Amino acid sequence: MSYLFENDEHAALRSQVERFAGAEIGPYADAWEEAEEFPLGLYGKAAAAGVLGIGYPEAYGGVGGDLSHVVVASEAMVLAGRSVGTTVGLGSHGIALPPILRAGTEEQKQRWIPKVLRGEWVSALAITEPGGGSDVANLQTRAVRDGAELVINGSKTFITSGTRADLVTVAVRTGGPGHGGVSLLVVEKGTPGFTVGRKLKKMGWWASDTAELHFEDCRVPMANVLGEVDQGFVTIMQNFATERVFLAAQCVAIAELAYRESVAYARERMAFGKALSGFQVTRHKLAEMATRIAAARALTGEVVTRVLAGDLAATGLAAMAKNVATDMCSEVCDAAVQIHGGYGYMRGYLVERLYRDARLYPIGGGTREIMNEIISKLEGY
């Protein structure tokens, strides 16, 4: 099934991304997930195929398109590439670059964005700290002005693509406490005082590397600050708003993949003399999976349409869509494992991996609880 907003342009894009992911990711998905890394060369290949630049202006090396194209392309990559870890790792620029695009100067955009979209540089976004994630207004990493430089001290954690990032968009405290003292800046790999800590072991998303980053008297020129000093909080919040849509769409895609796997398995697997799909209990389970996916897809698609129309109600709806889609995805993947029986619990079976990948979504990019807070505030109670 596709999103209601899709036209023949999206269909053509879908088939291109599926062709790319089917050839360049699919055959290696299991190996890369087990190796907890995909080759750096994939960035260049994705750039050459016009996949990396989707959603970015051509002026900065992108291929154009909007949120709807990004959503469709990421679904196609999950469905044909069959590796959530690779999709999210390859896509970490989707959260690292928008702050540069939104708040950066023309010179900053030209300096960083094309390199990333050409696949030459890996980019990451660093907001969460060991001492706190959801509480962005209270972040502790400090950046103190010293002439034309800022001196950064602190740590970041759970940073997607962090171990290999050439460019990190970092949230720091430049001013007083609260959201009024937060700034965004770019730190390049090799800057003295910036080090990558250990690569973190995770429950899922294995092919995507996750790191701790440390800043110790790390000096960054003021020219690396994105937008006004102390004004980074709004940009961070805007970034989260689109990330929620990406995450909801990923959940729809993962669930769709788990569902397709389950349908194929149910048709093939014999029990008590007939295929699993010959049992009403299996058919009804599959029917419920399909229904839940369709519902989450409808809501996610509506958010995309509203965002593109500039509808302010999209913010609350995006939070709702994320919660609906993450819960749906976890349940659909759980059902997929159940249909697969013992094999569903075995490493090497796709649904086992998707089940673990799915668990990230009610946490990452704003927890379910934070989503409910956003909804509560917007609803006015």
Added chain:
Amino acid sequence: MKILVPLKRTADPDNANKIKIGAGGAKIETTGLEPKANPFDEYAVEASLRLLENGQTKVRIAGDKLTIASFGPKEAATNIRQALAMGADDGLLFLSDDNALDGDLIARALAKVVEQQMPDLVVLGKQAVDGDSNQVGQILAELLQWPSATFAMSMELSADKKTVIVGREVDGGVIKLRLTLPAVITVDLRIVAPKSVVNHVTPATFTYPDGARFTPLPMIIKAKSKPIVEASLASLGVDTALKSKYLSFALPPARKGGVKVKDVAELVQKLRTEAKVL
């Protein structure tokens, strides 16, 4: 230089296992099969583009043109559009029922299209992956009385654009044919290898990625404004009576599970007594 590439809409060959035969074996059930451009035709588009551009700068040679022609239902426009996104300039769709076409009719219709369009070169896929008839290019060349080369694995366009040297893979080597344009060429899959097409504009040092090119979003968007002219097959003034008639279809027998043998001796014994091939 002007190139015409005929393009056929076929069921997605990657889903060949979903093919079902209708009751009585009268026809193949196409419902549920995703229509895609015949892969060999896609290679013909790719190879033609490589003749018409500087691969390094991605700039097309001024004045050159690539036209796509297709026969089938209205929906075939989607597949033409895909070729336009790759870089073709315009499309011609001759509306007809897929079941009322055969290789001979397509070749005769294409001969009329060639009369109207006057291309220097017609590049076709060597065959369609559904019917595997492998006839259209050959019949077309005969009707036009043009030189032709089939199963091309390489093409080299001379600097004066008057001749093409076509490499054909045969047992034990490669035969090279020099064709004087206008000509008909049918291509095999190796035509999209990195160095298969030479046009003396793309630098010799340049290497293409293997296969048909990806169509990034800007090309997809651009393709929407490129013209596709629709006309009826009858408008070409060809006799639409079919010469080949499909009597019935049947799926190949399902493959049976194999057996494992202990050693070579058992294998030889089974080949002798059971398979009876020794």
